Amino acid sequence: MAQSIEGKPVLAVDLGGTKIVTALITPQGDILSREYTPTLAEEGVEPVIKRILTTAAALIKDAGLPYSSLSAIAIAVAGAIDSEKGMVTASPNLPGWFNVPLRSRLESALGIPVVINNDVRMITWGEWQHGAGKGISDLVCLFVGTGIGGGIIVDGKIVHGSSSTAGEIGHMIVAYDGKQCSCGRRGCFESYAAKWALTENVYQRIKKGEKSQIQFKGDKPRQEILKSSVIKEAYLANDPVLKDELIKSVNYFGMGLANIVTLLNPEIIVIGGGMIESMGDQLLPLICESLDRNKFPSAKYKIKTAELGDYSVLAGAAYFARQRLVR
Amino acid sequence: MAQSIEGKPVLAVDLGGTKIVTALITPQGDILSREYTPTLAEEGVEPVIKRILTTAAALIKDAGLPYSSLSAIAIAVAGAIDSEKGMVTASPNLPGWFNVPLRSRLESALGIPVVINNDVRMITWGEWQHGAGKGISDLVCLFVGTGIGGGIIVDGKIVHGSSSTAGEIGHMIVAYDGKQCSCGRRGCFESYAAKWALTENVYQRIKKGEKSQIQFKGDKPRQEILKSSVIKEAYLANDPVLKDELIKSVNYFGMGLANIVTLLNPEIIVIGGGMIESMGDQLLPLICESLDRNKFPSAKYKIKTAELGDYSVLAGAAYFARQRLVR
Numbered sequence: 001m002a003q004s005i006e007g008k009p010v011l012a013v014d015l016g017g018t019k020i021v022t023a024l025i026t027p028q029g030d031i032l033s034r035e036y037t038p039t040l041a042e043e044g045v046e047p048v049i050k051r052i053l054t055t056a057a058a059l060i061k062d063a064g065l066p067y068s069s070l071s072a073i074a075i076a077v078a079g080a081i082d083s084e085k086g087m088v089t090a091s092p093n094l095p096g097w098f099n100v101p102l103r104s105r106l107e108s109a110l111g112i113p114v115v116i117n118n119d120v121r122m123i124t125w126g127e128w129q130h131g132a133g134k135g136i137s138d139l140v141c142l143f144v145g146t147g148i149g150g151g152i153i154v155d156g157k158i159v160h161g162s163s164s165t166a167g168e169i170g171h172m173i174v175a176y177d178g179k180q181c182s183c184g185r186r187g188c189f190e191s192y193a194a195k196w197a198l199t200e201n202v203y204q205r206i207k208k209g210e211k212s213q214i215q216f217k218g219d220k221p222r223q224e225i226l227k228s229s230v231i232k233e234a235y236l237a238n239d240p241v242l243k244d245e246l247i248k249s250v251n252y253f254g255m256g257l258a259n260i261v262t263l264l265n266p267e268i269i270v271i272g273g274g275m276i277e278s279m280g281d282q283l284l285p286l287i288c289e290s291l292d293r294n295k296f297p298s299a300k301y302k303i304k305t306a307e308l309g310d311y312s313v314l315a316g317a318a319y320f321a322r323q324r325l326v327r
Numbered sequence: 328m329a330q331s332i333e334g335k336p337v338l339a340v341d342l343g344g345t346k347i348v349t350a351l352i353t354p355q356g357d358i359l360s361r362e363y364t365p366t367l368a369e370e371g372v373e374p375v376i377k378r379i380l381t382t383a384a385a386l387i388k389d390a391g392l393p394y395s396s397l398s399a400i401a402i403a404v405a406g407a408i409d410s411e412k413g414m415v416t417a418s419p420n421l422p423g424w425f426n427v428p429l430r431s432r433l434e435s436a437l438g439i440p441v442v443i444n445n446d447v448r449m450i451t452w453g454e455w456q457h458g459a460g461k462g463i464s465d466l467v468c469l470f471v472g473t474g475i476g477g478g479i480i481v482d483g484k485i486v487h488g489s490s491s492t493a494g495e496i497g498h499m500i501v502a503y504d505g506k507q508c509s510c511g512r513r514g515c516f517e518s519y520a521a522k523w524a525l526t527e528n529v530y531q532r533i534k535k536g537e538k539s540q541i542q543f544k545g546d547k548p549r550q551e552i553l554k555s556s557v558i559k560e561a562y563l564a565n566d567p568v569l570k571d572e573l574i575k576s577v578n579y580f581g582m583g584l585a586n587i588v589t590l591l592n593p594e595i596i597v598i599g600g601g602m603i604e605s606m607g608d609q610l611l612p613l614i615c616e617s618l619d620r621n622k623f624p625s626a627k628y629k630i631k632t633a634e635l636g637d638y639s640v641l642a643g644a645a646y647f648a649r650q651r652l653v654r
Binding site: 080089138152154155157159160161162163164165166167168169171172173174175176183184185192251252255258259260262263264265266267293294296297298299300301 | 407416465479481482484486487488489490491492493494495496498499500501502503510511512519578579582585586587589590591592593594620621623624625626627628
């Protein structure tokens with residue numbers, strides 16, 4: 001089995017809340033072809049599964065390949081994934097997806113092996129194999145977007161953990177009995193440093209009457225997460241509310257990175273996500289200042305920004321499929 | 328070299344603030360003989376180094392062995408150790424020990440290889456090789472005493488980190504801009520959960536007039552760290568100040584463990600140290616309750632108490648020497 005899989009492409013799927021991206025990835029990590037289709041997540045589980053199948057079929061048809069020429073399908077999903085069981089446990093971006101056995105559904109429809117995992121883990125492996133972490137055997141990746149997610153590589157191997165939940169960096173507690181987090185607990189790292197938390201803090205101050213160029217349409221800030229472009233514009237315009245809250249949030253982000261350095265002392269930390277992509281030049285010095293102040297004094301670190309953008313999740317998914325199936 | 332070292336005993340030294348323990352350890356981890364001598368740390372660096380040499384000489388003389396029959400000397404020291412350079416950077420228990428090149432001093436005196444590392448790391452390796460973590464390839468050990476220290480094993484290997492500082496679990500930040508820690512920073516885990524912090528909190532409340540059976544002689548609580556036996560006695564007698572502060576401290580300890588479970592999801596967590604040894608029955612349920620409340624919800628864990636007591640540091644030191652030298 002190993003030999004036949006090694007030469008064949010993987011069909012990688014990035015199942016997001018707004019779009020489904022599918023791509024054929026060679027064993028070397030190159031993209032043969034790529035397709036986009038809207039997720040239309042609000043239609044529910046079954047139509048989305050059908051759409052994955054349709055898009056995948058179109059992609060391999062366009063490439064002039066039969067399904068049997070694929071080694072596997074690898075699916076990246078934002079949310080809580082039980083990779084061992086091939087299950088989407090819950091996804092904040094996909095309403096109604098609770099304990100969906102996505103792997104067995106697709107395997108029985110297509111007859112080829114399917115693997116599934118959390119999107120941020122896939123991104124970590126993509127950056128490690130082909131991007132900012134290439135050639136490094138000890139690294140931690142951290143991506144800040146609506147939430148904060150990451151992945152840990154130790155001694156050239158992904159740390160999955162005994163129940164496959166390792167790397168939930170966004171949910172380490174940084175304040176005892178602190179702010180309510182989206183996971184139901186209190187004081188998680190992401191409830192101080194992720195974009196949903198920043199959005200809520202800015203919203204609350206504007207609601208109390210402080211002046212800001214940022215506007216909210218409704219009264220549910222978690223449904224109106226600030227876009228990175230909006231954050232950048234307000235920051236560069238010295239918007240007092242946004243700037244103040246962003247700096248607080250970045251201080252916390254640096255502290256979370258410091259904890260990683262204190263605990264694991266990896267060779268490199270790779271940071272990414274929309275805000276880092278659009279505001280890296282402004283944010284990196286602030287992040288490092290907080291990191292330096294909060295890390296264990298004698299621990300050294302290097303920090304790099306992610307290099308692959310949207311490609312990392314697809315490359316990482318393909319890598320994961322090969323790791324799972326070629327053994 | 329490898330073959331000749333493998334069969335020979337290691338001379339392990341536990342250099343503590345009050346006593347120096349030396350022991351001859353076989354490759355199987357058995358103790359051939361052991362000696363104790365007071366450290367008399369207040370006399371300064373040179374007399375202590377001399378005392379290590381004298382005790383080591385007595386030990387091997389009593390065992391009827393020449394120095395050439397040893398594979399190595401392995402030294403465990405509480406404090407910040409630069410293991411690569413063989414240096415005691417600083418030690419809270421050894422006044423005046425700043426950047427002492429202990430390895431080269433002993434190697435030139437004895438003519439056999441010397442390795443040196445932090446005592447809590449040695450304890451971790453001892454418990455992993457011979458105690459509560461035997462046969463486990465992913466575990467984290469955490470020891471709570473005056474401070475909090477630990478060690479991380481991933482995929483059957485010790486995580487040293489890129490600058491050899493990994494595992495400083497006591498110094499992850501759990502409160503932004505929080506309590507002053509002994510390391511100079513603010514909000515470290517150990518400044519909420521270690522015995523020095525508990526001592527200070529109890530001291531402050533008694534000083535403000537609250538009634539407690541605990542008594543302090545002077546006004547420098549960091550020089551009068553409460554003994555585990557005193558803590559246990561007051562806890563069992565329902566001393567209101569001690570009980571309240573101990574429960575707070577244990578809550579924080581559980582939260583720190585929860586962060587380890589959230590990040591690394593090891594197969595087993597091993598906890599130890601004087602307080603766990605003397606009050607494990609009382610504290611373990613409280614620790615687990617906090618751990619359950621604070622960990623990432625779907626992460627699973629097992630927790631065990633350390634099994635080897637004072638022997639773990641010596642066994643771990645001998646293991647470390649073999650790892651370093653047999654390669």
